Amino acid sequence: MKLELRGITKSFGPLVANDHIDLVVEPGQIHALLGENGAGKSTLMNVLFGLYSADEGEILLDDEERTFEGPGDALAAGIGMVHQHFMLVPVFTVAENVMLGHEATKSAGLLDLEAARTRVRELAARFGFELDPDAVVEDLPVGVQQRVEIVKALARDAKVLILDEPTAVLTPQETDELIGIMRQLRDAGTSIVFITHKLREVRAVADVITVIRRGRVVGSASPDAAETELASMMVGRAVSLSLGKAPAQPGDTTFEVRNLTVLDAAGSVVLDDVSFDLARGEILTVAGVQGNGQTELAEALLGLTPPIAGSVRLEGRDLVGLSPREVLDAGVGFVPEDRSVDGLVGDFTVEENLVLDLVHTPAYSRGGALNLGAIRRNAEHRIDEFDIRTQGPAQAAGRLSGGNQQKVVLARELSRPLKLFVASQPTRGVDVGSIEFLHRRIVAERDNGTPVLIVSTELDEVVELADRIAVMYRGRIVGIVPADTPRDVLGLMMAGVPQSEAEQQAAEHPTAGL
Amino acid sequence: MSAAVDTRPAAPAPAARVPSPLARRSWKAPITFGVLGLAALVLFGLLPSGGKETTFAIGASGTWFHLTDFTIPSKAGAIVLSLICLALAGYAAWRVRDGHKPGRWVGAVFGVAWVLAFLTWAVAGKSVSIVSLLQSSLVLAVPLAFGAMGGLLGERAGVVNIAIEGQLLTGAFGAALVASVTHSVYAGLIAAPVAGLLIGSLLALFTVKYRVNQIIVGVVLNVLAVGLTSFLYASVLKPNEATLNSPPRLQAVSIPVLANIPVVGPVLFRQTILVYLLYVAVVVLTISLFRTRWGLRVRAVGEHPLAADTVGINVQATRWRNVLLGSMVAGLGGAFFTLGSVGKFAQEMTAGKGYIALAAMILGRWTPIGSLGAALLFGFANALQLVLSVLDVPVPNQLMLMLPYLVTIVAVAGLVGRVRGPAAAGEPYVKE
Numbered sequence: 001m002k003l004e005l006r007g008i009t010k011s012f013g014p015l016v017a018n019d020h021i022d023l024v025v026e027p028g029q030i031h032a033l034l035g036e037n038g039a040g041k042s043t044l045m046n047v048l049f050g051l052y053s054a055d056e057g058e059i060l061l062d063d064e065e066r067t068f069e070g071p072g073d074a075l076a077a078g079i080g081m082v083h084q085h086f087m088l089v090p091v092f093t094v095a096e097n098v099m100l101g102h103e104a105t106k107s108a109g110l111l112d113l114e115a116a117r118t119r120v121r122e123l124a125a126r127f128g129f130e131l132d133p134d135a136v137v138e139d140l141p142v143g144v145q146q147r148v149e150i151v152k153a154l155a156r157d158a159k160v161l162i163l164d165e166p167t168a169v170l171t172p173q174e175t176d177e178l179i180g181i182m183r184q185l186r187d188a189g190t191s192i193v194f195i196t197h198k199l200r201e202v203r204a205v206a207d208v209i210t211v212i213r214r215g216r217v218v219g220s221a222s223p224d225a226a227e228t229e230l231a232s233m234m235v236g237r238a239v240s241l242s243l244g245k246a247p248a249q250p251g252d253t254t255f256e257v258r259n260l261t262v263l264d265a266a267g268s269v270v271l272d273d274v275s276f277d278l279a280r281g282e283i284l285t286v287a288g289v290q291g292n293g294q295t296e297l298a299e300a301l302l303g304l305t306p307p308i309a310g311s312v313r314l315e316g317r318d319l320v321g322l323s324p325r326e327v328l329d330a331g332v333g334f335v336p337e338d339r340s341v342d343g344l345v346g347d348f349t350v351e352e353n354l355v356l357d358l359v360h361t362p363a364y365s366r367g368g369a370l371n372l373g374a375i376r377r378n379a380e381h382r383i384d385e386f387d388i389r390t391q392g393p394a395q396a397a398g399r400l401s402g403g404n405q406q407k408v409v410l411a412r413e414l415s416r417p418l419k420l421f422v423a424s425q426p427t428r429g430v431d432v433g434s435i436e437f438l439h440r441r442i443v444a445e446r447d448n449g450t451p452v453l454i455v456s457t458e459l460d461e462v463v464e465l466a467d468r469i470a471v472m473y474r475g476r477i478v479g480i481v482p483a484d485t486p487r488d489v490l491g492l493m494m495a496g497v498p499q500s501e502a503e504q505q506a507a508e509h510p511t512a513g514l
Numbered sequence: 515m516s517a518a519v520d521t522r523p524a525a526p527a528p529a530a531r532v533p534s535p536l537a538r539r540s541w542k543a544p545i546t547f548g549v550l551g552l553a554a555l556v557l558f559g560l561l562p563s564g565g566k567e568t569t570f571a572i573g574a575s576g577t578w579f580h581l582t583d584f585t586i587p588s589k590a591g592a593i594v595l596s597l598i599c600l601a602l603a604g605y606a607a608w609r610v611r612d613g614h615k616p617g618r619w620v621g622a623v624f625g626v627a628w629v630l631a632f633l634t635w636a637v638a639g640k641s642v643s644i645v646s647l648l649q650s651s652l653v654l655a656v657p658l659a660f661g662a663m664g665g666l667l668g669e670r671a672g673v674v675n676i677a678i679e680g681q682l683l684t685g686a687f688g689a690a691l692v693a694s695v696t697h698s699v700y701a702g703l704i705a706a707p708v709a710g711l712l713i714g715s716l717l718a719l720f721t722v723k724y725r726v727n728q729i730i731v732g733v734v735l736n737v738l739a740v741g742l743t744s745f746l747y748a749s750v751l752k753p754n755e756a757t758l759n760s761p762p763r764l765q766a767v768s769i770p771v772l773a774n775i776p777v778v779g780p781v782l783f784r785q786t787i788l789v790y791l792l793y794v795a796v797v798v799l800t801i802s803l804f805r806t807r808w809g810l811r812v813r814a815v816g817e818h819p820l821a822a823d824t825v826g827i828n829v830q831a832t833r834w835r836n837v838l839l840g841s842m843v844a845g846l847g848g849a850f851f852t853l854g855s856v857g858k859f860a861q862e863m864t865a866g867k868g869y870i871a872l873a874a875m876i877l878g879r880w881t882p883i884g885s886l887g888a889a890l891l892f893g894f895a896n897a898l899q900l901v902l903s904v905l906d907v908p909v910p911n912q913l914m915l916m917l918p919y920l921v922t923i924v925a926v927a928g929l930v931g932r933v934r935g936p937a938a939a940g941e942p943y944v945k946e
Contacts (some may be wrong), residue, residue, distance in 0.1 A: 071827025
């Protein structure tokens with residue numbers, strides 16, 4: 001089915017998320033929509049899917065104008081969408097999720113679960129993967145959950161399939177399989193809109209690329225365009241994609257984690273016997289698919305969750321049992337994975353956020369009274385140093401862009417002498433330009449002689465920053481490998497394959513280079 | 515897709531949620547059982563009681579054959595039952611030490627044995643009819659069960675219905691008024707859900723349409739129901755007691771054949787039409803919620819409204835419908851107070867039963883059958899208190915009056931453990 005968007009405009013208050021966007025997707029074509037976070041890609045697709053109503057513009061399917069009051073209309077017209085955040089009911093089975101909204105019924109209005117099971121098996125067999133129709137969705141790994149989403153869309157005979165950032169939660173091997181499925185679908189005549197900000201994938205799979213920046217279409221590119229060319233289209237200026245950092249000069253090993261084990265509230269092991277060392281002047285990055293214990297590792301190091309076993313020693317002092325306050329005072333800088341929840345107080349001003357964990361020190365307060373002058377001077381200095389784009393120190397931090405919010409968090413944590421720097425997802429949701437800047441700051445901290453631990457689910461970032469890489473799977477460290485380890489090997493290790501076996505498998509069966 | 519697919523490790527098996535040997539074992543159950551069992555041994559077994567023998571009556575007239583009462587020596591009986599309790603505590607401790615959970619039947623058997631030990635001691639020297647005790651347990655469970663189902667209909671769709679209390683109260687009021695005026699209990703049974711609907715529509719309006727905090731709206735509606743019914747009672751019903759507040763009462767209807775089964779018959783099948791409606795409601799709701807298209811969609815809306823929306827389910831309409839339906843079910847339960855029990859409306863006569871219904875819903879894990887079971891438990895505590903206060907047992911009556919509420923707290927805090935309700939309950943659905 002041919003899909004055409006003409007002059008789609010959608011604003012949220014003063015923010016114009018989509019500004020007269022035109023897009024044509026031909027049948028049997030994979031059309032990549034490339035743009036940074038916040039460029040308006042998802043908004044556009046939500047308009048197409050009937051979740052938002054457009055202020056202006058029209059949607060044409062096979063040259064016929066259509067209006068969608070809600071997702072129901074879009075589904076009926078043959079548009080399916082795999083959302084970035086899965087739209088699956090966690091406590092339902094695969095079959096129940098797939099049938100939801102278009103349930104087949106037997107006599108007396110009872111659900112015909114058997115029909116749904118058969119449909120799931122059929123579709124799974126067509127694309128060559130295993131899917132148990134009776135598995136409860138919340139028990140499935142994310143990669144499998146995504147297949148459920150795809151099956152869900154296909155079960156309704158989607159002629160246009162929208163995939164919104166589908167690879168964000170996948171290992172490279174899973175991404176490879178997804179691309180295989182996408183190609184199969186394309187060859188069967190399905191039109192695919194593939195939304196992403198990952199240049200590598202776009203070049204591997206897209207037939208046509210449309211680049212969106214700040215709500216506008218800034219141009220299209222062919223899949224054989226160079227990555228730097230695509231990146232500068234996305235960002236609007238020349239960017240350098242490689243960090244080009246100097247080799248590490250590791251000093252003494254000052255940070256040692258031994259046999260760290262953490263349970264979650266339900267008593268399941270979420271961090272399982274984790275041990276590693278970190279030297280001054282070295283960056284260790286923790287790689288892994290989201291939800292494999294990285295969050296728990298960072299939280300245990302900060303003292304937010306008490307481990308049931310193991311030790312964390314920083315320059316000889318055991319940090320286990322200390323409160324987060326005491327851990328921070330021991331010289332640990334900590335960047336939490338979700339800045340808006342844990343990193344910042346959105347309603348506080350930029351200057352207040354810049355001293356959140358320092359405000360009790362004599363430099364910023366005396367006898368319970370804030371030293372407002374010092375706080376303002378600090379803010380002006382940091383804003384300048386970190387190039388934080390703000391209207392001024394008194395602006396509410398929540399009103400800054402994601403990249404600038406992240407700069408505030410990093411500026412605060414790097415503004416005191418550190419013995420250890422821990423950052424989770426330091427550049428999640430940050431624009432390409434700011435990523436480059438933040439990475440340079442992190443490397444500068446390393447070169448100052450601080451041991452640095454970075455937790456990231458973005459493989460690009462892991463490889464870019466690492467001096468060494470620790471790969472986590474289901475709460476365990478599968479292995480600690482050098483920074484130049486091939487991506488195929490890392491990907492297999494992220495799926496739990498031990499290092500030596502991963503190397504062997506990767507050599508025998510290289511992936512498409514993702 | 516390359517050949518790599520074939521050699522890849524099979525898709526990881528579903529995340530195993532097996533508690534690890536390192537997991538902290540919960541000693542809560544064995545310790546509770548042990549302490550209670552010991553208390554039973556000392557209090558009921560070793561302390562002096564009011565008589566030497568305890569008589570349990572299990573017969574009723576009109577059954578196929580008459581079961582004779584049986585009598586047991588009070589002291590020995592209480593000691594044996596207490597020892598059974600302690601043995602169960604020991605078994606639970608053994609299971610926990612081996613890293614297992616004690617199993618649900620242990621708690622159930624423990625509860626029965628403990629209550630029997632208590633009864634043996636409390637009724638020593640007298641006689642208690644088990645049949646009438648169970649009969650009134652079921653009767654007293656009626657408003658709780660209807661209330662709990664009214665609550666779960668809302669919560670399954672994502673709206674917390676704290677206003678059950680208000681729905682019961684207005685239901686009771688509407689039933690009394692209409693039944694008095696029309697001289698028909700059936701008119702009263704129709705009026706009760708309509709009166710409950712009044713509160714339900716306000717709840718839906720504020721929580722679903724205007725997205726006000728559901729807890730606050732619910733509590734405010736309860737207060738409104740108390741104020742409104744108290745005002746109307748004082749200004750309209752009280753001056754005209756004879757014409758406006760003397761409804762006919764529901765009469766027990768015996769179901770042929772079934773009513774003649776010993777013990778079971780008199781307890782389950784010699785009840786009022788309201789009780790039979792309860793049976794029907796439990797069965798119909800269970801099937802509808804878990805086996806039909808309607809139920810699947812309702813549960814999807816309560817768990818993940820955005821996901822439901824993306825497959826074309828109208829979240830707001832589903833919530834409206836369910837809140838309204840739930841308030842009617844709870845309102846029908848309110849008819850129990852005036853048509854089934856007291857025979858006239860009195861101020862604030864629901865006395866917090868709506869909140870206990872909420873507890874029954876949670877204890878019943880948001881299922882109709884579970885809610886009925888929990889309501890029966892609370893109803894039993896209530897019936898026990900009534901029976902014992904008449905028998906003049908050696909426990910202060912004020913203490914006995916606390917019993918149903920005490921059981922509620924213990925049940926919800928102790929037995930429930932970590933339960934998971936509908937994930938989106940309490941959260942307004944805001945579509946950007």
